Amino acid sequence: MTASDSDFEVLVRSALRPVEPPEELAGRLEDALVNLTEMAADELESWELGAMRDPRNWVRPVAAVVVGATAGTALMVLRVRSRRRAQSTGLRRAVGRTARDAAEQARRAVSPR
């Protein structure tokens, strides 16, 4: 690599700088991820009640218990950050939208195969 090649690459690096995501996006995404975890747990809980009679499904409720016990803490850091953002910026519209997305994702994630 020549000196002039290196100079040009420095210039390209300056042009293609990393782009900081808008704070609004981070808040929306964090809400979506927290909702995704919680809704997955809720759906597992509902599923558990209906499936307990079938011994073939007894493994799944054990997983649901684990999820239920931990979902509130696993993404706690994100939740705290996202609540702070929501309070300060009032992103109700965005949160509603991602909650719907999260519900759809959660349904797919927990649907029996």
Next chain:
Amino acid sequence: MEEAKPKAQLDREFSDLYRAHLRDVYSYSYYRIGNHHDAEDLTEQTFLQAYRHFERAQRESDGRPLRPWLIRIAHNLAANYYRDRSRKPTSALEDAGVVPAPHDTERVVEGRDDLKRILTGVDQLPDDRREALIMRFALAMDNREIARAMGRSDGATKVLIHRAIRQLEEIVAQDGGEPVAHEDRKG
């Protein structure tokens, strides 16, 4: 049989991944799509997809970094974006220069005309070359990571990047009528 990780651990690891690479995915999306609005959507969808498949990706990654996997998801979603809407980047990245540079190693850029010519040139590159340069320069990925993200061999990726830089230099030189003059921007 491989034992599944506890859900809490997976979520914690996914949170770490998200925090470490949100800016990477957003930068990639922005330079790929060309406007902030769609870049936000693409970033959001990328992480939701990644969450769904995180456990499997971890299992199959064999301990290797997951950033190439994330970028590959964004790449596939961007391809769908163009296919569905039959459109190409529209803003020619013209406002990228006013986005605050998060790296403290990057100084406030002077010679903005040079940079605009480079961004215009990047936009004219074939898709694979443009993507390789975005990963190399905006995301600071090394050749191996780029190779994994693009599904190519390390050698082919090295050649691709080399050719992309050469082609970009030619485009910029032709566009500006003279080679881009380098000003020392290192501190």
